Structures are given as C-alpha cells and as structure tokens.
Amino acid sequence: MYAFILALHSLIRWFVLASLLFTLYRAYAGWLGNKAYSKFDDRVRIITATIAHIQLTVGLWLYFISPIANYFISHFKEAVHERQIRFFGMEHITMMLIGITLITIASAKAKRKTTDQEKFKTMAIWLTIALLVILSSIPWSFSPLISRPLFRPF
C-alpha cells in the first residue's frame, strides 16, 4: 500500500505542475492581452484547484503511512536534526500546505472578482507565488540536498 501511494503521489506531482503552468499561461495571456474570461477559463481554474486538493489528500494519506514521517513523529528530538527525515516530516508538508492554500485563495478570489481582467490578474499573481513555493519544495532528482526519482514505478 505504501509503495503504491508513494508512486501515486509522485505521479500526481506532474498533473499539479502541468495544470498550474497551463492556468498561468491562460491567466497571463488573458490579463496582458485584454481577453474575455471564458467558461473554459473557469473550468481550467476549477480543475487546477481540484488536482491540488487531490494531491493534498494523497499527501496526507502518505504522511500517515510513511516510515519516514512516522519516524519523525516518534523520534522528534533526534529526527529534527536529520535533514532527509526533517524534510519529509516537516518542511515538505508545511511548504506544500502553503502552496495548496495559495492555489485555493487564487481560485476563490478570482471567482468573486467582477471584471475579466481582475479575474486573470488575481489568478496570475497568486498562482505564480504558489508555483514557486511548490517548485522549491519538490525533492527533485537533481537536487544535491533531498533527491527522489522523477518517475517512480508502481
């Protein structure tokens, strides 16, 4: 079960990133190009927030079954000084919760804005910050600090 959820969580990361990049492209194109906010844009907004929330759910599930997170919780005093353990036990979850909260705020605020330009602008700004937070907290395979595979087989 653990191996499956870990692989699923690793895979969904690509959907989170792809949906964020596509929504950002639509938001900047709409904002800077003075375009009309279409039904398609609204659907894209909802789908992006939903994918982030699915990743949140899978991440929480993973947190409760992960041996790394369990070790972090049960041996907090020692574990907090071990970089790999601290990253997954504390830093990754904190930063990702912030990133997903920013996506939720982007979506909720854009929905309430009355003009098309305000909707695009709100999405563009909040989602840019969310993307940076999320990118900075993914354990990239090329990271010298915490490294995990780009694709984990099921």
Ligand code: HEM
């Ligand atoms: C946009 C949000 C997130 C992204 C893109 C993301 C991405 C990742 C990636 C790429 C890994 C490495 C997977 C592997 O080893 O193959 C990982 C591990 C992990 N993530 Fe996330 N994550 C996100 C949110 C969360 C959240 C919200 C939580 C907890 C509530 C969480 C908990 C974990 C845990 C516990 C691990 C390590 C498990 C282990 O190795 O035992 N993640 N995450």
